[in-house]
Amino acid sequence: MQVRLLLEVLLLAGIVSGCTSMGVEPWERDILARDEMQLTTDAVEAATDDHIYFSKEASSGGRGFGGGGCGCN
Amino acid sequence: MSSKDHRSISGALAAATCTLLGTATSEPVQAQDEPGWDFNTALLYYAEDDDRVQDLSLNVLSRRVFVDDRFLSLGLTLDALTGASPNGALPQSVPQTFTQPSGRKTYTTPAGDMPIDDTFRDSRVAITANWQQPLGRLYAINVGASASVEYDYTHVGLNARISRDFNKRNTTLSAGLALAQDSLDPVGGAPPGLTQMRNAVDNDDGDGDGDGGNSGPDESKDIVDFVVGVTQVISKNLLVQVNYSYSDASGYLNDPYKILSVVDGTSGDAVPIAPVPGVDSPSHLNFYEHRPDSRRKHSLYSQAKYYMSGKVLDASYRYMTDDWEIDSHTVDLRLRWPTGESQYLEPHLRFYSQSAAEFYRPHLTDGDPLPAYASADYRLGDFDAITAGLKYGWKTGGGNDMHVRLELYRQSGNIAADQLIGNQLDQDNYPDLNAIILQYGYQFGK
Numbered sequence: 060m061q062v063r064l065l066l067e068v069l070l071l072a073g074i075v076s077g078c079t080s081m082g083v084e085p086w087e088r089d090i091l092a093r094d095e096m097q098l099t100t101d102a103v104e105a106a107t108d109d110h111i112y113f114s115k116e117a118s119s120g121g122r123g124f125g126g127g128g129c130g131c132n
Numbered sequence: 133m134s135s136k137d138h139r140s141i142s143g144a145l146a147a148a149t150c151t152l153l154g155t156a157t158s159e160p161v162q163a164q165d166e167p168g169w170d171f172n173t174a175l176l177y178y179a180e181d182d183d184r185v186q187d188l189s190l191n192v193l194s195r196r197v198f199v200d201d202r203f204l205s206l207g208l209t210l211d212a213l214t215g216a217s218p219n220g221a222l223p224q225s226v227p228q229t230f231t232q233p234s235g236r237k238t239y240t241t242p243a244g245d246m247p248i249d250d251t252f253r254d255s256r257v258a259i260t261a262n263w264q265q266p267l268g269r270l271y272a273i274n275v276g277a278s279a280s281v282e283y284d285y286t287h288v289g290l291n292a293r294i295s296r297d298f299n300k301r302n303t304t305l306s307a308g309l310a311l312a313q314d315s316l317d318p319v320g321g322a323p324p325g326l327t328q329m330r331n332a333v334d335n336d337d338g339d340g341d342g343d344g345g346n347s348g349p350d351e352s353k354d355i356v357d358f359v360v361g362v363t364q365v366i367s368k369n370l371l372v373q374v375n376y377s378y379s380d381a382s383g384y385l386n387d388p389y390k391i392l393s394v395v396d397g398t399s400g401d402a403v404p405i406a407p408v409p410g411v412d413s414p415s416h417l418n419f420y421e422h423r424p425d426s427r428r429k430h431s432l433y434s435q436a437k438y439y440m441s442g443k444v445l446d447a448s449y450r451y452m453t454d455d456w457e458i459d460s461h462t463v464d465l466r467l468r469w470p471t472g473e474s475q476y477l478e479p480h481l482r483f484y485s486q487s488a489a490e491f492y493r494p495h496l497t498d499g500d501p502l503p504a505y506a507s508a509d510y511r512l513g514d515f516d517a518i519t520a521g522l523k524y525g526w527k528t529g530g531g532n533d534m535h536v537r538l539e540l541y542r543q544s545g546n547i548a549a550d551q552l553i554g555n556q557l558d559q560d561n562y563p564d565l566n567a568i569i570l571q572y573g574y575q576f577g578k
Contacts, residue, residue, distance in 0.1 A: 082364075084300070091368065095468050096444060097437075112484075115541075118452040118462065120359075121462070124291060128279075
């Protein structure tokens with residue numbers, strides 16, 4: 060478990076350090092600022108989908124918290 | 133130039149400046165700086181075939197925007213559920229009678245049919261509240277609470293998330309924690325795990341809950357969710373996110389309404405119970421399921437948004453593994469395709485595959501020692517699922533957003549041949565599922 064945690068921390072650190080060379084200048088964000096380029100474009104649709112799949116499958120969460128609050132599983 | 137000209141020019145400049153300032157003060161350029169409410173609403177109809185579960189769901193998410201990027205979000209969901217759900221027992225070549233969860237009556241499944249409990253009816257009210265605001269120049273926090281109530285289930289939860297921007301805001305690290313406590317008060321009481329399905333008693337058992345069932349105490353479970361993630365801008369048209377999440381559930385994790393058939397070790401048929409005159413009893417031997425009282429899940433989720441000349445590809449992948457030995461893979465693909473100035477089509481494909489829980493089994497075998505845990509709940513079995521859908525969205529005359537979407541969801545399961553006995557090998561033992569999802573959404577006030 061500890062080895063796994065260490066690997067995850069190293070992976071995260073790698074991602075962050077690798078990321079410093081990527082990206083755009085503030086004035087290059089016109090496309091990234093569009094509604095359809097947000098990670099969650101429709102919070103209600105995302106929540107209803109999460110709820111459906113939480114009820115019918117053994118997995119949940121990932122995008123955010125695990126969901127739930129329902130006796131359906 | 134005369135002094136009079138000077139005065140008129142400075143007057144005009146002053147007037148122009150005031151006009152500009154006045155305009156800027158009364159109508160801020162940035163919509164997010166203007167306090168006000170916006171609403172995201174949706175009506176969802178979810179229906180499974182073979183008269184199984186149907187859900188009509190109304191969802192409202194309202195958001196009050198304050199100055200300085202501060203938001204208050206309030207959500208309300210109302211669900212009306214009806215229909216039937218597979219109870220876990222195997223189909224038989226003869227009719228089968230089961231006791232309803234209430235413990236007061238029985239229901240009968242025809243020969244050859246997948247046993248489903250059609251007494252399922254529920255309504256659900258869920259509310260959420262979240263507050264988000266920046267903390268200094270680079271941090272943002274979000275704190276919230278959630279609650280939901282059903283006839284037999286209550287949920288309360290708290291959550292908090294913090295994020296920090298790095299690298300000209302091209303990199304965002306975030307961490308979040310959610311705590312929930314859910315309590316269950318099952319119809320007919322929570323049956324002890326791996327005990328025989330009781331006989332129906334057609335009167336109140338006098339324990340005050342108006343049914344003839346078990347008088348066991350209410351049950352509860354605690355859930356702790358932890359998420360850390362990194363969001364990275366790769367280029368002008370590519371954004372990616374990677375999240376790791378950990379979830380720990382402990383307490384009563386059984387489904388109190390699910391059972392397993394107890395079958396003969398040679399024929400594979402459910403063991404019949406000799407009827408007793410005057411007693412309304414199940415026709416075959418069935419045991420209530422029993423799951424471990426803790427579950428730890430790990431998930432790795434990655435998502436990319438890619439803009440390509442007007443179209444936007446949204447692709448995500450999730451891997452989940454848990455200590456019930458369930459592994460799952462989920463791939464989700466959406467392509468937003470503009471079809472005009474203010475409308476778009478969005479095809480959606482989702483692929484899902486999971487392995488069975490270590491204690492999943494299609495039945496218990498008569499005469500064998502009882503296992504520590506057992507469940508025949510199809511949702512803990514080995515299955516694949518696919519969702520295919522299409523969404524059409526457009527802007528109304530008033531500048532608001534509307535959409536409709538239709539999706540088809542299909543699950544097909546596999547039970548390993550070495551888990552089946554005798555006659556079971558010649559029949560369909562897994563309750564495959566087909567469902568439609570129809571949603572109408574309207575966003576206004578932005």
